[in-house]
Amino acid sequence: MRAVVVDEPGGPDAAVLVEVAVPEPGPGQVRIRVRAAAVNPVDGFVRSGAATAAGLVVPRDRLGLGWDVAGEIDAIGDGVAGFAVGDAVIGLADRLDVPTAAYAEWIVLDADAVAPAPAGWSAVEAATLPLNALTAAQALDVLDLVAGSTALVTGAAGAVGGYAVELAVAAGLRVVAVAGADDEKLVRSLGAERFVPRDAERLGAAVRAQVPGGVDGVLDAAVVGVAAHDALRGGGAFVSVHLGSAPPPLRGSRVTRVAVRADGRRLRQLSELAAAGRLTARVADVLPLAQAAEAHRRLADGGLRGRLVLTP
Template identity: 60%
Template sequence: MVARGYGGSEVLGTVTVRLPEPGAGQVRIRVEAATVNPVDLVTRSGALVAAGLMAAREQTGIGWDVAGVVDRIGAGVTAFTPGQRVIGLRDLLDVSLGAYAERLVLDAAAVAPAPPGVPAAAAATLPLNGLTALQSLDLLDLAAGDTVLVTGAAGAVGGFAVELAVRRGLRVVAQVRSADEEFVRSLGAEWIVGDDISDLACEVRRLVPGGTDGALDTAGLGIRALAAVRTGGAYVTVVGGSAPPPLRGIRVHQQWISADGAALAELAAMDLTLRVADVLPLERAAEAHDRLAAGGTRGRLVLVPSGA
């Protein structure tokens, strides 16, 4: 399943290609599940071409996350064997084939053993969103006992961020809708603020006098989330183009995801909360894109090969 040109979900369509062969240091995966993420919609729309992040092409590969079974290895690969269940992440933007496919070739360094006993659809939701949360917390570089604001805490990245932050000994202020409060508290959030972002900083500072030590802004609130951080603290956004200026000596970072098989293996061993909103066959990818664009899903929509 690829994008032929750019635009709405109608540009998605299937193509038949020669079976890809893994090169040195690569593995080929028989795909059992591929997750639908917001970046897929942005890629399909042509926004990344307009932003200069990729070249225009007649056929663009869609899909980053994959769960499946190794069916062939390239020269020099010793960490994986055919028949092994794995998860992986494609972090290259400008490609003609993505994870929405029956087979996918990835660098072995972008692959990790799948979480044991976890269905492929759930396992496929971990790589992009889990690594984004992990790498964002690394950028914040907070110490155990510090406080962190997580915006969009009930989202796919936000949920992982709350769980991982708590595991690091951080105290979490979660910004969520009231309907999601119980779920986010179950992940370990200590304080909850609502979705009225006009009063976000005041509400956070009421709970944490002086402001939080850091903010992980998965909702792209920008300056409003930054205002909740103490002077000299840290701020990370995962939404491109939403980074505010580094006011009051706050360290400001834009997090750009990178595949990391070793870190992904650590995540897979953590028994994190994996959420699947629905599973659809690959030929209904356009429907999945439209549902994600409409909003309101909790967990990820996942595509599986036809007939699976």
């Protein structure tokens, strides 16, 4: 099969297309014929060698790329229940230390990392859901705010932030969104009640002008850090989705970093929300698998709204 891998870490051209054997599912696993795989910042982190340099991956001759997958099950290992060959599914490949991953024609995943694809969504749309929506959902779970609470979401126009806004609203939270001035209409359409431009001179003061006393929780999808924490009330909760950056727990706050993990049960819930129209697919563009390097260049250039998606 064809797969995009990294043999020599470096720039976008380090994402190379190779021929490898089709993987076989073991006990508790399913094999998915990949129809679409989203391109995420973590893929560039692996491709560049930064993940290895940070000690998150053992040095290897080859690393696979790609976390998000949408496709159909075409083989099932022993002990798997609840799935059948031909099922349209989505899944999350959350391990960095693998020789091939979602940028491929086939992928093998543990069955508990897989969920039915959202009805009514194309494979390209469905491929944008797992990593970003699970990150947002798991961060909101850690915030643990009750309905009616206020939540500040930074990077609200981004892939994680956009899903965070919609999921927070679905949970009954009142969302204050931080994004570029041109994105106010978008984030309000996702359900944000209030908006603060990201270039506000003092973010905390700008938020507190709209929410006296500060918000109850902050989901920092844009890695704003202490400036976003300043918008938090004393004793509030702050969650960063970036492992390397979080402010200290000032004023009795609870500060947590969240690393996404595969969770088929939670992913099934998100798929159902998507099918019900409660989550919005945002696809920036679609490219063939052979143009993975070009997709990485475009991602590095920035300015995308939604995800680039590769199709084998």
